[in-house]
Amino acid sequence: MTQAELNKLYESLTKEEALIRKELADVTVKNPSAKGTLQPKRVEYGDPDDEDSYAHEVTDIDLNVAMEKELKTRLDEVVRAKERIKAGQYGKCENCAQDIKPERLKVMPIAALCMDCTRKLKS
Ligand SMILES: [Zn+2]
Known part of the structure; x- marks a missing residue:
């Protein structure tokens, strides 16, 4: 990758x-x-003693927790990718320091691991 591409x-x-x-x-x-x-913003859902509205509220909170977790994971990946660019380590696997295949980086620019390590660490 050229410096211009990295900057972009x-x-x-x-x-x-x-x-x-x-x-x-x-x-x-x-x-x-x-x-x-x-x-918790119970008011939005009406009577807190009403079971239906309570269930609705819980579902919303669960959904937000799941989304928050996903966003945090994504944010972490983006921040780490930026750090690797700054450190001149972009495109290198965080686990084995091998070059990550350009094809992989094309579809997943924030990839932190090579395919081998992804497979190894997942299993
Ligand atoms: Zn690796």
Whole structure:
């Protein structure tokens, strides 16, 4: 990868990072369990003693927790990819330091591991 390509990638990763952080802030506000000081917004769902509305609320919170987790994982991957670009290590596997195949990086620019390590670490 040329320096110009790396710069371009770094730029798009920075944009993606900002986007994820914004989404994460949204989810975190909607998800009271993520912030100790916020109380669940029961009011939105009507009578807290009503079982149906309570179930609805729980589902929403669960969904937000799942989304938050996913966004955090994604954010971590993006940040790490940026760090690798800065350190001149982009395209190298974080586990075995081998070059990650360009085809793989094309479909997954934030890939931190080569295919072999992905397979090894998953099994
Ligand atoms: Zn590897």
